Amino acid sequence: MLTLFPLVSAILVFGLAFFIFLVNFRSKVNLYFTLFAFLIGSWLAGSYFLINSCGNDNDIIFWDRLIYAFVVFIPAVTYHFSIVFTEKENKKRLLATSLYLISFGFLFLNKSDYFLSGIFHYKYGCHLQFGFLHNLFIVFFGVAIILSLFNLFKYYKVTNNEVKKVQAFFIFLALFILATLGSLAFLPAYNIPIYPVVYFSGFITAGIIAYAILKHRLFDIKTITAELFTFALWIAILVKIFLIDNNKEKIIDAGFLAYVTIFGVFLIRSVLKEVLAREQIEELAERLEFANLRLKQLDEAKSDFISIASHQLRTPLTAIKGYASMMLEGSFGKVPVRAHNATDKIFQSAQRLVLIIGDFLDISHIEQGTMNYEFTDFDLKALVKELADEFKATVENHPNKAKVLKISFEADEKENFSVKADQNKIRQVVSNLIDNSIKYTPEGLVKISLSKNAETEKVLLKVEDSGIGINSETMPNLFKKFGRAKSLSSVYANGSGLGLYVAKEIIAAHKGKIWAESEGEGKGSNFFVELGKVA
Numbered sequence: 001m002l003t004l005f006p007l008v009s010a011i012l013v014f015g016l017a018f019f020i021f022l023v024n025f026r027s028k029v030n031l032y033f034t035l036f037a038f039l040i041g042s043w044l045a046g047s048y049f050l051i052n053s054c055g056n057d058n059d060i061i062f063w064d065r066l067i068y069a070f071v072v073f074i075p076a077v078t079y080h081f082s083i084v085f086t087e088k089e090n091k092k093r094l095l096a097t098s099l100y101l102i103s104f105g106f107l108f109l110n111k112s113d114y115f116l117s118g119i120f121h122y123k124y125g126c127h128l129q130f131g132f133l134h135n136l137f138i139v140f141f142g143v144a145i146i147l148s149l150f151n152l153f154k155y156y157k158v159t160n161n162e163v164k165k166v167q168a169f170f171i172f173l174a175l176f177i178l179a180t181l182g183s184l185a186f187l188p189a190y191n192i193p194i195y196p197v198v199y200f201s202g203f204i205t206a207g208i209i210a211y212a213i214l215k216h217r218l219f220d221i222k223t224i225t226a227e228l229f230t231f232a233l234w235i236a237i238l239v240k241i242f243l244i245d246n247n248k249e250k251i252i253d254a255g256f257l258a259y260v261t262i263f264g265v266f267l268i269r270s271v272l273k274e275v276l277a278r279e280q281i282e283e284l285a286e287r288l289e290f291a292n293l294r295l296k297q298l299d300e301a302k303s304d305f306i307s308i309a310s311h312q313l314r315t316p317l318t319a320i321k322g323y324a325s326m327m328l329e330g331s332f333g334k335v336p337v338r339a340h341n342a343t344d345k346i347f348q349s350a351q352r353l354v355l356i357i358g359d360f361l362d363i364s365h366i367e368q369g370t371m372n373y374e375f376t377d378f379d380l381k382a383l384v385k386e387l388a389d390e391f392k393a394t395v396e397n398h399p400n401k402a403k404v405l406k407i408s409f410e411a412d413e414k415e416n417f418s419v420k421a422d423q424n425k426i427r428q429v430v431s432n433l434i435d436n437s438i439k440y441t442p443e444g445l446v447k448i449s450l451s452k453n454a455e456t457e458k459v460l461l462k463v464e465d466s467g468i469g470i471n472s473e474t475m476p477n478l479f480k481k482f483g484r485a486k487s488l489s490s491v492y493a494n495g496s497g498l499g500l501y502v503a504k505e506i507i508a509a510h511k512g513k514i515w516a517e518s519e520g521e522g523k524g525s526n527f528f529v530e531l532g533k534v535a
């Protein structure tokens with residue numbers, strides 16, 4: 001009964017080798033696996049015959065030497081398989097060739113008594129005893145398997161291809177089993193008996209590698225199943241045609257065969273097409289992943305650049321703004337009226353630039369994931385009212401807007417508008433919304449209001465204006481980076497199109513909502529921010 005272990009194992013391994021070969025004989029990985037499994041299968045089949053011929057010394061010598069004729073190639077082929085799988089064949093060809101040469105050397109030495117001589121009989125079988133060269137062979141075997149394991153491990157570590165990573169893991173595992181369990185089969189050469197179950201290690205190794213090759217390759221299996229099924233059908237009908245005497249039936253079967261042939265060819269072709277399409281998709285996906293990685297790196301480099309550039313711009317700008325402001329205040333003596341206007345323009349422009357640079361910095365922080373939020377409890381109503389008052393004062397001092405633009409603020413007196421949020425960031429958002437409404441409303445009103453949903457406890461800020469409105473073309477891009485109305489550049493050239501993008505990101509970090517509504521150009525706009533309690 002025990003002697004059946006190597007036989008069953010051999011049959012299974014040969015079966016696997018054949019199957020993997022059929023699945024895709026154009027793939028080098030499959031080919032080298034087939035070769036590997038063929039050697040393992042030969043070792044196992046040979047072991048079966050060896051165990052069963054223990055009564056006759058000549059037979060023992062014949063079978064054991066025959067087994068070694070296959071086994072001497074396992075190190076070279078295993079190594080070769082590992083470099084084909086890890087796509088290192090070009091770089092490591094020399095080493096692989098050397099291993100093959102050594103294998104051939106051992107094949108030649110296999111006949112010598114220095115390799116094996118004398119017979120060891122034990123409870124479950126028999127084996128030739130080791131000679132000096134056999135020790136060298138064990139070292140060679142060990143080194144080649146360790147090198148193969150090393151290749152696989154390195155590949156497993158560095159590859160970005162998820163499918164191949166999993167495959168590398170399984171193949172590593174399989175070879176490890178071969179190296180530890182399978183190598184026990186060498187022990188009888190050193191007069192140590194083994195229980196024949198170790199022969200199953202050959203099947204386990206081949207099985208795991210076959211599984212790894214097939215993993216995520218279901219479509220290949222589909223082709224092979226379709227092919228096998230069709231061929232089986234053809235052969236069955238052919239055999240039937242030859243076996244029956246009845247001519248009438250023969251003709252019917254021949255017609256049936258023709259029909260099945262055409263059908264089968266179509267079936268195989270369609271499955272092959274599917275496989276091809278899948279392979280193309282896989283390749284595209286891989287390329288896309290690479291492009292994506294590259295884009296991400298570029299994006300990071302860009303964010304770094306913006307962040308550094310913005311920091312560098314800030315210092316001189318602060319000086320420009322500071323001196324312009326001091327000149328306007330008369331710190332350097334009275335400024336003539338014409339120069340006063342120019343200085344005011346310098347001050348305003350510097351002020352805008354400071355805001356834009358702030359936006360750029362925010363964006364680079366957002367994209368690098370380094371935007372920090374400090375959540376505290378504060379009264380949103382007080383904050384919005386303060387901003388509304390500030391803007392009101394600015395508008396009232398504005399030569400063009402003072403008389404035509406009205407700003408109002410209202411909120412329920414009794415309601416509590418306390419929120420847990422980052423106060424400075426929320427100030428930035430609200431200020432941006434009010435600033436926009438004033439900017440894009442040449443005349444009319446800007447109405448700011450706060451309300452609270454009694455059920456959800458959420459606070460709603462609404463900034464309503466009767467300005468230029470937003471058309472349906474601009475609306476979807478409003479909160480995107482550089483999203484600006486096309487017609488705007490002529491009306492208001494100073495905007496950067498970044499403010500709302502930053503606002504959206506800030507509100508998203510608060511798990512709130514921000515959106516806009518407008519009935520169209522010239523019909524005013526409403527901007528809303530909804531904030532809940534942020535834990």
Ligand code: ADP
Nearest residue numbers: 436437440469484485495496497498499500525
């Ligand atoms: P900026 O105002 O600097 O261009 P924003 O991101 O703050 O950048 O705004 C993006 C765009 O949204 C603006 O360019 C404008 O087209 C539109 N927009 C924003 N607020 C209003 C508003 N209150 N009325 C009309 N359009 C607006």
